[in-house]
Every structure is written in structure tokens, then in C-alpha cells.
Amino acid sequence: MYRAFYKLSEKPFTLLPDPGFLYMSDKHRMAATLLEYGLMNQAGFTVISGDIGAGKTTLIRHLLDNMDRDHTVGLISNTHHSFGELLQWILLAFNLDHTGMSKVEMYQRFVDFIIDEYAHNRSTVLIVDEAQNMSAETLEELRMLSNVNADKDQALQVILVGQNELRDTLRRPDLVQFAQRISVDYHLQPLSEDETAHYIRHRLKVAGGHPDIFTDIACQAVHRYSNGVPRLINLLCDTALVYGYAEQKQRIDANLVTQVAKEKQQGGIFPTFVPAQDGDFPAEEPQPVESVHTEQDTPAEPLGEAAEEPGNIDEDEHPVEPLQSTAAADMDITPKTVEPSVPLTADTARAEVQADDTVTSKSEGDLYWEQQLASETAPKKKPVSPRTPKTSLAAGFFKTVRKLWA
Numbered sequence: 001m002y003r004a005f006y007k008l009s010e011k012p013f014t015l016l017p018d019p020g021f022l023y024m025s026d027k028h029r030m031a032a033t034l035l036e037y038g039l040m041n042q043a044g045f046t047v048i049s050g051d052i053g054a055g056k057t058t059l060i061r062h063l064l065d066n067m068d069r070d071h072t073v074g075l076i077s078n079t080h081h082s083f084g085e086l087l088q089w090i091l092l093a094f095n096l097d098h099t100g101m102s103k104v105e106m107y108q109r110f111v112d113f114i115i116d117e118y119a120h121n122r123s124t125v126l127i128v129d130e131a132q133n134m135s136a137e138t139l140e141e142l143r144m145l146s147n148v149n150a151d152k153d154q155a156l157q158v159i160l161v162g163q164n165e166l167r168d169t170l171r172r173p174d175l176v177q178f179a180q181r182i183s184v185d186y187h188l189q190p191l192s193e194d195e196t197a198h199y200i201r202h203r204l205k206v207a208g209g210h211p212d213i214f215t216d217i218a219c220q221a222v223h224r225y226s227n228g229v230p231r232l233i234n235l236l237c238d239t240a241l242v243y244g245y246a247e248q249k250q251r252i253d254a255n256l257v258t259q260v261a262k263e264k265q266q267g268g269i270f271p272t273f274v275p276a277q278d279g280d281f282p283a284e285e286p287q288p289v290e291s292v293h294t295e296q297d298t299p300a301e302p303l304g305e306a307a308e309e310p311g312n313i314d315e316d317e318h319p320v321e322p323l324q325s326t327a328a329a330d331m332d333i334t335p336k337t338v339e340p341s342v343p344l345t346a347d348t349a350r351a352e353v354q355a356d357d358t359v360t361s362k363s364e365g366d367l368y369w370e371q372q373l374a375s376e377t378a379p380k381k382k383p384v385s386p387r388t389p390k391t392s393l394a395a396g397f398f399k400t401v402r403k404l405w406a
Helices: 027-038 055-065 086-093 103-119 136-145 165-171 173-179 192-204 216-226 230-246 252-265 346-361 364-377 390-405
Strands: 046-048 073-075 123-129 156-163 182-188
Touching: 027 046, 027 055, 027 156, 027 182, 046 055, 046 165, 046 346, 055 073, 055 123, 055 156, 073 086, 086 103, 086 136, 103 123, 123 182, 136 165, 136 173, 156 165, 165 173, 192 216, 192 230, 216 252, 230 252
Parallel strands: 046 156, 046 182, 073 123, 123 156
Antiparallel strands: none
């Protein structure tokens, strides 16, 4: 219904276990690691417990998808005593025919199968889901089956997965021997608030949608009303998407999640961890998902301080002062007389260059001392007395010569 509106390739919040949507929180990663550790170290019994809808079955599906061919696996999900004998379900899990066999014959059939698998270098693993439904007598019968060993190796490994009641059953005094056979056990806790937000975004992204369809405050509301239980998270988010589609909301806000939780709590079926009330979260005006930038969409800032470019100057940090006009009277706008230019020739250019070199090569001090030196070395002019006319001098000269000849 809402898949096309939110551009989803499939429903992101289904209630069926799907390992393709598995979100590996720190708690789920630890549980998966312990399951693998139990298989690698041939643990006799491994126990994984948790609240309803905590993701235990999804973990088992993930384990089955990643198990190698060295293990022969049988899975039992119907463990209630009303479904028949446990040994019959075990033989069915490994595709072993038991038609017309007595209980003793079925037991021997299963033991022969375990030994044959071990001879072919394969380990037999029995996984029992919903193990909280098993009675103390059934668990004791399972312990007897685990006594089949091959030398130093554990020929049969058993993984029990169940709700909190399984832990209570294993603490019974009459199951002390069984409890001492448990090599690995882990209790799966609900998701935290941050893990819930990552869980929602992870499933939306796997389904092909935008990871921020739910606002941050909406994710907080989902965690508050679901207590971090994955199955309840799926239930709230799936219904919220239906409501959002009905109201044509591109993003789911906290008020819409509160409305969904409130109506489900009023029905009396949805568990009430915290009563949902209007006004539990502030009103939001979420932006469209196209304008929301996730962490991976945000470009990384360059290292170091980037030089400011002329087009990127912040006007707040570098205010630009407005230009002040100057009166025309204050400006000297008198036109200057320009002398006509002389055509430039090679000779005139050479002369100008030599003149420039002469001027520029001598400082003012050099010019001053040159002038002083020239004035000192130049012959000094005597005072000019009144000259005798040249005609008088000649007449006196000839007069003297005549006297000598006479």
C-alpha cells in the first residue's frame, strides 16, 4: 500500500524473521559470535535466550545461511509436548525415516546416523527453537542423547534458543546435570535508544527507501513505546507508515508514532511499557526527505584552513563599506595642457636614452660637486679696465719704431 509512496522496493518492517534485514547491534553481534564459537569448539550445549521478539530466530536463520558443509544441521521449531515425541521430531529434522519403529529403534537409528556423519568428517548440529516449551523430562531426554561421543570429539552439538522461561527451567534443581553441560550461554537484551534509531534506518535502507523517513524524535518515540524490542519496533513502524500514507506525510514524526501507540494500547493487545499520551514529544515540522542529508551524504571538510576566495568572503566577517561620493568642487578637474608629441625616430630615441642614462646615473650630490669643481678650475676673469682703441695702439707702435730708426 505505502511502498510506492515512500519509494520502497519491499516492506521494511515485516514480522517474519528475515536474515536479509538482520541489524547487527552490539548485542546481536555478541550472540552471533558466541554461536560460531560454540560450533568451532564443539560445545555440547549452547543456550541463547531473550525476550519475545528480540531477534533470536533471525539470528538462527543467519547462522544457517553462513554455516559450511562440515556441519549437518537439523532444526526443530515445534517443541510443545502435544506435538508428539521429541525423538520423532529429531529424526524428521534430519530426514530420517522412522516409520513403524519403536522408541528404542528410533534411538538406535539416530545414534547410527551421528556416527556415520562423524566418519565422513561432518559434525551433527541440532538446533531447538522455542525451547522454553520443553519440559524438564524432555530436556533430560535430550541430555541423554548428547552422551554419544566419538573419542575426544563431541559427535552431537545442541543449540537451545528460547525465551526467558527457558533460563528459569534450566535453574531447576533437578536439571543440575543438564546445566553443567552448557558451555556457552547468552541472554539477548532489548535495543537501546540509539540502536533503535540505527535499526529503523537500517531496515529502511535495505528496503530501498530513504533512511530518514522517520525523524530523530520519531525514533525516540518508537523506542519509548516498544522498549527496544525489535518485533514491537517493526509493528509500530509498519503501522506508522500506513498512517503516514493515509495522511500523505512524506516523513513520520513523533506525534504520529504517539497516535499509533496510543490506539494500539487502547485495544489492549499491544504491551504498554509507557502509556502513550498526546504531547509526549514536541511538535515537529519535518523537512521533505529530499532535503535531508545523512552522514554519508555530507561531504568531508578539507584538512587545514582553506584560503578565502573572492566569491566566498563572508560579509559578516568582512563588511564592505559603502562608497562615499566626493563633491566635484573638491576634485581637481582642471584640464592640463598637453604638449604635442615629437615623432619618435631612431636618433631621437637614442638621444633620449642617453640623456636618461646620464641623468639617472648621477645623483644630486654628484651634480653639486661637479658644479663646484668646474667653478674652481675655470680661469678667473680679471676686472675689465677701459680698453684703448686699437687705432691708438697702432699709432703709438709705429711712432716708437720711427724714433728707433732715426
